[in-house]
Amino acid sequence: xELKIAVPExxxxxxxxxxxxxxxxxxxxLANVAIETSGKKAISVSATNLEIGxxxxxxxxxxxxxxxxxxxxxxxxxxxxxxxxxxSLTQEANHWVSLQCGKVSYRIVGMPAENFPSLPRFDEVExxxxxxxxxxxxxxKTLYSVSTDETRYNLTGVxxxxxDKNSGLRMVSTDGHRLSVIETKMAKAPVMKKxxxxxxxxxxxxxxxxxxxxxxAKLGFVENSAVFETDGLTLTMQLLEGQFPDYNQVIPSNSSxxxxxxxxxxxxxxxxxSLLSPDKAQGVRLELSNGAxxxxxxxxxxxxxxxxxxxxxxxxxxxxxxxxxxxxxVLTVLSEDKVELHLNDPLSPGVIEGVGTPGYRAIIxxxxx
Amino acid sequence: MRxxxxxxxxxxxxxxxxxxxxxxxxxxxxxxFAGPDxxxxxxxxxxxxxxxxxxRAPLPKxxxxxxxxxxxxxxxxxxxxxxxxVLDTEDRMLxxxxxxxxxxxxxxxxxxxxxxxxxxxxADRMNPNAQNALLxxxxxxxxxxxxxxxxxxxxxxxxxxxxxxxEIPFRPVSTQGxxxxxVRTKGLPELEARLVAALSQGAPGRALExxxxxxxxxxxxxxxxxLRLEPGPAASVAEALKCAQQLTDDNKQLAARLDLLSVWLxxxxxxxxxxxxxxxxxxxxxxxxxxxxxRGLTEVLRRARALEITRALVxxxxxxxNLLITEQLCLALAGQPxxxxxxxxx
Numbered sequence: 001x002e003l004k005i006a007v008p009e010x011x012x013x014x015x016x017x018x019x020x021x022x023x024x025x026x027x028x029x030l031a032n033v034a035i036e037t038s039g040k041k042a043i044s045v046s047a048t049n050l051e052i053g054x055x056x057x058x059x060x061x062x063x064x065x066x067x068x069x070x071x072x073x074x075x076x077x078x079x080x081x082x083x084x085x086x087x088s089l090t091q092e093a094n095h096w097v098s099l100q101c102g103k104v105s106y107r108i109v110g111m112p113a114e115n116f117p118s119l120p121r122f123d124e125v126e127x128x129x130x131x132x133x134x135x136x137x138x139x140x141k142t143l144y145s146v147s148t149d150e151t152r153y154n155l156t157g158v159x160x161x162x163x164d165k166n167s168g169l170r171m172v173s174t175d176g177h178r179l180s181v182i183e184t185k186m187a188k189a190p191v192m193k194k195x196x197x198x199x200x201x202x203x204x205x206x207x208x209x210x211x212x213x214x215x216x217a218k219l220g221f222v223e224n225s226a227v228f229e230t231d232g233l234t235l236t237m238q239l240l241e242g243q244f245p246d247y248n249q250v251i252p253s254n255s256s257x258x259x260x261x262x263x264x265x266x267x268x269x270x271x272x273x274s275l276l277s278p279d280k281a282q283g284v285r286l287e288l289s290n291g292a293x294x295x296x297x298x299x300x301x302x303x304x305x306x307x308x309x310x311x312x313x314x315x316x317x318x319x320x321x322x323x324x325x326x327x328x329x330v331l332t333v334l335s336e337d338k339v340e341l342h343l344n345d346p347l348s349p350g351v352i353e354g355v356g357t358p359g360y361r362a363i364i365x366x367x368x369x
Numbered sequence: 370m371r372x373x374x375x376x377x378x379x380x381x382x383x384x385x386x387x388x389x390x391x392x393x394x395x396x397x398x399x400x401x402f403a404g405p406d407x408x409x410x411x412x413x414x415x416x417x418x419x420x421x422x423x424x425r426a427p428l429p430k431x432x433x434x435x436x437x438x439x440x441x442x443x444x445x446x447x448x449x450x451x452x453x454x455v456l457d458t459e460d461r462m463l464x465x466x467x468x469x470x471x472x473x474x475x476x477x478x479x480x481x482x483x484x485x486x487x488x489x490x491x492a493d494r495m496n497p498n499a500q501n502a503l504l505x506x507x508x509x510x511x512x513x514x515x516x517x518x519x520x521x522x523x524x525x526x527x528x529x530x531x532x533x534x535x536e537i538p539f540r541p542v543s544t545q546g547x548x549x550x551x552v553r554t555k556g557l558p559e560l561e562a563r564l565v566a567a568l569s570q571g572a573p574g575r576a577l578e579x580x581x582x583x584x585x586x587x588x589x590x591x592x593x594x595x596l597r598l599e600p601g602p603a604a605s606v607a608e609a610l611k612c613a614q615q616l617t618d619d620n621k622q623l624a625a626r627l628d629l630l631s632v633w634l635x636x637x638x639x640x641x642x643x644x645x646x647x648x649x650x651x652x653x654x655x656x657x658x659x660x661x662x663x664r665g666l667t668e669v670l671r672r673a674r675a676l677e678i679t680r681a682l683v684x685x686x687x688x689x690x691n692l693l694i695t696e697q698l699c700l701a702l703a704g705q706p707x708x709x710x711x712x713x714x715x
Contacts, residue, residue, distance in 0.1 A: 029449045050451050051477055115444055117451035117480045150469055153476040153511075199477065224478035239478045241511035 001037060001066025001091040007082050007101065009058045014076040017047035017054050021072035032069035034116045037062045046119060047072055052202050053119050053236040066091055067113035078106055120236055125220035125227045126191045132217045132230065134184055136210040138171050139203055141182045141360055144329045146200045147175035154242035158203050161195030172247050178326050179247055182360040192221050197244055202226065202237030209235055251363055252349055255342035259288055259313035260355060263339045267331040269307045273297045274324035276305040283367045284324040288343070289317045320346045321369030330362040372442065373434035374420065377413050378550050378573055379542030386537060387417060388433030397535040399507045399516045403523035404539025407572025410519040411490050413539070418453050418486040419445040421515055441481060451480035457490040465499040472506050475514050484513040492518035493525045500527045507533040541571020551576055567649030568632055590615065591630040592653060600704025609699040617692045627680050634673045641666040675701035
């Protein structure tokens with residue numbers, strides 16, 4: 001392998017994968033980045049930690065093709081400190097690589113690319129286009145309720161499944177106390193037979209990538225991984241084993257009480273009231289009556305708080321308790337001015353939706369207060 | 370190059386069992402390789418893992434073999450296979466966090482499209498919390514997962530862990546088998562190989578790592594201790610204490626030195642009972658013959674018994690004072706009544 005590449009390009013490539021390159025690991029090769037020529041005008045730079053992998057394609061002048069893996073950290077440190085603009089990289093015998101930039105030269109030892117974990121064959125992936133902004137919203141509205149309980153593995157990711165007859169994508173996450181589900185119709189829908197669970201780490205990395213994404217984005221699923229492509233970058237997320245629970249059972253099909261509230265007003269009131277909620281239980285009491293919602297909390301060590309806000313509600317009065325964090329999380333990811341709160345009785349789950357934008361529902365289990 | 374379970378030196382019973390299970394496609398998902406240290410349990414686990422992960426279909430006639438050539442085999446050999454997880458530590462204990470991380474890794478789908486293998490080396494080092502954390506996975510691992518535990522002390526594993534695993538016994542390798550391995554792989558001269566083999570007590574792992582001159586020196590040291598400490602009025606307490614000091618100058622070596630002393634005494638027992646051909650320390654045969662004659666079987670057995678108690682104490686996981694234990698031994702060898710009674714273990 002022999003090639004020339006602009007130093008800033010390689011530096012950018014290596015910087016992007018620094019977060020993925022493993023620092024301490026039982027598999028030495030994971031500390032390396034794989035550099036592979038792709039045609040005569042580009043190279044790909046990949047890193048993986050077995051859960052997520054990131055591959056980027058960058059312009060380069062390829063003299064002879066090949067592939068090698070080199071220590072991600074060492075190479076980045078070298079490239080960052082180079083004085084010139086162009087770096088030539090030449091592979092020598094026994095996986096040695098020489099780097100030449102002006103009068104600076106390095107020789108570093110690598111490992112054969114065959115030892116690098118296989119990334120999915122991207123040409124086998126059936127991609128579908130996805131609007132980065134829409135996708136990012138979907139992720140934000142589900143990521144917060146992913147379980148952090150490491151013993152319930154099947155809940156530690158976001159469940160993605162096709163909507164009926166592949167007309168769109170649905171994403172669901174739950175930690176057992178709350179659940180969020182969002183669905184979006186799509187012109188060209190995902191090609192998948194059944195749902196898959198994308199682990200939290202992968203989804204957070206995806207969100208980071210989407211924040212910078214300017215152009216088009218594509219998503220696809222292969223056997224064991226999800227693949228996302230944007231701006232010349234490919235992110236692969238290894239899927240989780242196991243069955244996602246049947247979440248439809250816990251979504252209340254109808255509600256007897258529906259209140260419309262101003263989201264911002266409710267959020268601020270919650271933040272104020274929660275200052276005096278019990279440290280451990282984190283509960284606030286919601287009292288719904290005609291035209292008003294009263295929030296109250298009491299902490300035996302500190303005292304009590306109570307606040308009343310306007311609510312569009314007519315009907316029976318209802319008292320119900322919730323963990324204020326769960327409510328705040330939902331209200332934070334929503335962007336609508338008004339939200340709908342659906343309730344039945346003090347022991348049945350509550351549902352929150354944004355007014356005017358269907359497709360997203362957050363379900364929260366109540367607390368006994 | 371073919372890599373197969375039946376190539377495991379001296380473990381034909383285990384190899385037969387595993388090959389049979391592989392051939393019938395009925396390999397249990399949780400295996401416990403149990404046997405003394407250094408007999409090849411971990412090596413066998415890696416070979417089995419390679420066979421499970423090998424991308425080429427095994428030959429029906431040779432179900433226990435991996436091709437050794439495919440990408441997966443190369444990665445396993447270089448410890449770079451993404452679906453082979455090895456839980457090992459230099460510490461005395463394997464803690465729950467490490468076990469949890471390994472379990473979490475098993476719940477991620479395979480990278481190389483096949484199965485996943487988790488090897489837990491010296492599984493008895495897991496503390497009870499760690500073992501309990503493993504139970505659910507041992508019983509019902511995520512899809513296509515094999516767990517292989519190795520242990521030289523399987524009885525100190527929780528019963529709940531043992532009952533969830535299929536135990537595959539690994540036996541000490543015969544001196545003959547070991548000699549062959551040493552001649553073949555280390556190129557030792559036959560006589561030297563035989564001595565190393567006999568002194569390594571059936572553990573090829575230990576024999577292969579052996580630094581031969583160091584081993585012989587260590588053997589000479591313990592033989593010297595044995596020769597110096599004769600019961601009788603001439604034996605002094607001071608001499609016994611000095612010997613104890615010498616034996617414990619390197620705490621890490623103590624167990625190995627006592628093993629050598631045990632082989633040394635065993636040879637005397639053999640000679641005293643007339644089984645000459647079986648002795649291990651052939652290079653010191655004249656000394657041994659003389660000792661066996663002058664001491665007689667009763668005295669040699671008395672010494673061996675004192676030593677066995679000491680070895681058992683040293684092998685305990687608790688931190689006992691090694692110098693104190695060894696002083697007791699040396700005093701016993703010198704025929705001195707000890708100040709405190711060595712507790713009777715059985």
